[in-house]
Amino acid sequence: MKREILRARTVSVGVSILWFHLCLSVFICGAVGLLLASPAAAKEKADLLVTGGTVVTMDAQRRVIEGGAVAVVGDSIAAVGTSADLEARYEGANTIDAHGAIVMPGLINGHAHAAMSLFRGIADDLSLDDWLHKYIFPAEARNVTEDFVAWGTRLGILEMLRSGVTTYADMYYFEDAVARVTKEAGMRGVLGETIIDFPAPDNKSVPQALEYTQKFLDHWKGDALIVAAVAPHSMYTCSEKTLQDAAALARRNDAPILIHIAEAPFELEQSRDKYGLTPVAYLARAGVLGPDVVGAHCIWVDHADIDTLAHFGVGCIHNPSSNMKTAAGVMPVVEMLAAGEAIGLATDGAASNNDLDLFEEMDLAAKLQKIARMDSRALPAEQVVAMATVTGARALHLEKQIGSLEAGKKADLILVDTSAPHATPMYNVYSQLVYALKASDVKTVVIGGKIVMQDRQMLTLNEKEILAKARDYKKQIAASLVNPAAN
């Protein structure tokens, strides 16, 4: 009996020990499993997580996600969704709380002369002739240097970033300096060196300009933010040969071509008188047009011209403020969009606007089409927001990289605060963006995943220094106009 008891006890102890080990193993395995499978450990890393906003994606479905979020990895968007979803999936190294704000693609300013911000309001309310010949040309001849361009561009960039522009297209002189300060500011740019048939501040001849431009294109090839471009000024300031040489240079280098097209009535008249063709027909015949061309203005275009522009895949840029202020005319935006044209929105230079505010341009674009057509339904708000973002990206031939909040695109996004009195209450987010919200409501700006403005604090620019330099330059410029010998 004792042996049996002993055996039984031994078995029992053995079973207990076994049981204990089994339990311990299960516990350890479970704990390790739990550790491995814990939500924290399973989360993907994001460099930046923007959560809690009204995300206006501008994707093909035009999704607007309330309580939405954007996850950024490196310089690109990794995911767009609800905050709940993305917070469960991502661990953000940096986070931005977007409650009370719209999160949307950064605005695209399709045509500017940023450095001309130093000429803001130098002369207004004049005929085009007086404005150009008594003020702009003399002021440029006497003042535009590489230093001028660098500081003027910084001023323009400062204003654009503050108003939510993350990409701009520029046409000016010393464009290598433009590219340098744009890169320093962390902004994206399609920057075209101007080719023109008269001595310019940087290059005194077309061959010189073409040589400068080749070096400029080489310098910036493959840059993450800068797309170097070639900018033959227009058909009325460039011979056919200049236009063709510039286009050939661009195409040898896979660079976009920026050009003014059919901006003013005189251009149409001259073109008809000289060639019996509209400006668009003339540029088509010269071989300039193509899917790499970005045409600013495109106002004086007939039905055939609209078809031609669509046929070649030319991006067309609307500049409502400038076109109204200089009395250039009204771009037939509605017809061009109907023809499948990619239409972008822009400010033009501050000398003819007089600011670089794409919110103002959105408001004006919608209102100008309505009044010009006497149709309050023309160009609804959603289409205008598209022009400033996704359609604008298409106009700059950058639709694969920017223009909407979608996984794989560059992380160019802005937060627009919706709490101001002028934006309260809100019924429709597109209406609010076009007709009520202002540049001053832009809170935070992210370009290529990098925060360049946060809660209206500039992180890549020395605002005080730029403004001081601008005020200094103003004194010099004003003196140079009163007394040409001053500079």
Place this chain on the structure above:
Amino acid sequence: MKREILRARTVSVGVSILWFHLCLSVFICGAVGLLLASPAAAKEKADLLVTGGTVVTMDAQRRVIEGGAVAVVGDSIAAVGTSADLEARYEGANTIDAHGAIVMPGLINGHAHAAMSLFRGIADDLSLDDWLHKYIFPAEARNVTEDFVAWGTRLGILEMLRSGVTTYADMYYFEDAVARVTKEAGMRGVLGETIIDFPAPDNKSVPQALEYTQKFLDHWKGDALIVAAVAPHSMYTCSEKTLQDAAALARRNDAPILIHIAEAPFELEQSRDKYGLTPVAYLARAGVLGPDVVGAHCIWVDHADIDTLAHFGVGCIHNPSSNMKTAAGVMPVVEMLAAGEAIGLATDGAASNNDLDLFEEMDLAAKLQKIARMDSRALPAEQVVAMATVTGARALHLEKQIGSLEAGKKADLILVDTSAPHATPMYNVYSQLVYALKASDVKTVVIGGKIVMQDRQMLTLNEKEILAKARDYKKQIAASLVNPAAN
């Protein structure tokens, strides 16, 4: 000898004593004189002294005073001059340092429906018919109460004050509530109770409306800030008798008449079909027009109409944003100014704009005339600033009280900060105000000598509460349109 010495000494002592007293007297007199004549004692008292700014007077000489100042006593301007001059003459109980800012007359918004701010963006990009009958009229019928009007008006006033408007003209319902909250906010208003030939949210019949209006006029008679007015809505919503009864009521009470005139093409058509007259000719024949009338829009006017409006001294109010957005037409501002018409500038209501921003209206007014006339010289910046100030005051028949910075006028003035990137550099102050500066640059607002906003802090309004109420009302309004039974 001793006696002689003694006498001489006595005489000497006597002379010394005399001399001492003489000197003492001169000293005392001098000291008293100095005290009486001291600069401190000689200074006049000012309740408020604004110094160091660029003072844009908008007086007849259009004086712009760099390093200028304004002295305020009570609710009026005592003096305008250089800071050096006014600081020597005045001792300010309160002072505002205006360095880096423009000091100018408060802006005058000549036509608004402030309470409709609660309908901001409720429906856009529609035909006038759909907009009115599917959205605005149902939304008004289901939501407009005295409480709605009070909160909506507070929201509108908040936005207007923040953008530098110190006087506004309003046409809506429950106008007594509008007057009450305007007065509470310390704002100046020309506030017209709407008379209309259909049941309104406040008064169900015209006799009821006329009775309400009489009480309203009595209530506000002689108020320092509120000018109560009569607002027959328009010739297409009021019979001739209603128009005449409303005008008679206004004239018995020395109250201004606010009315929509020739706003839309359909109004011109109806008027021609029904009466064989233009709207202006019809209103003239009905005896409605006079030097107490403020007409909003005045778009569809021919040369004879312009002469008629000038003949009667009617103030005419231009609403560029609203006119563009609703595709109403373009007011012939240039011709009307040439005819001596007093033209004011305005926002209209936020339901058709969608904000109350007179800086935007200045920019648009200039640009709209230029593009409509294809003339970049049309309506220069200085004229536009006048429309928003001194000419606008004339349009509201208040030119003796407001519109310019001149001794004797009410102390309605604003400080506009000029240091923002979008306003740097500055060549011309009028250009900058019209084409570059923004509502968000308005720093400080003074109305009738009282500071209502200082460094963008509201002093007379509870901003947080107003915005919360607006968001609450939005929920109710949106629900009432989806489900008419909701309210």
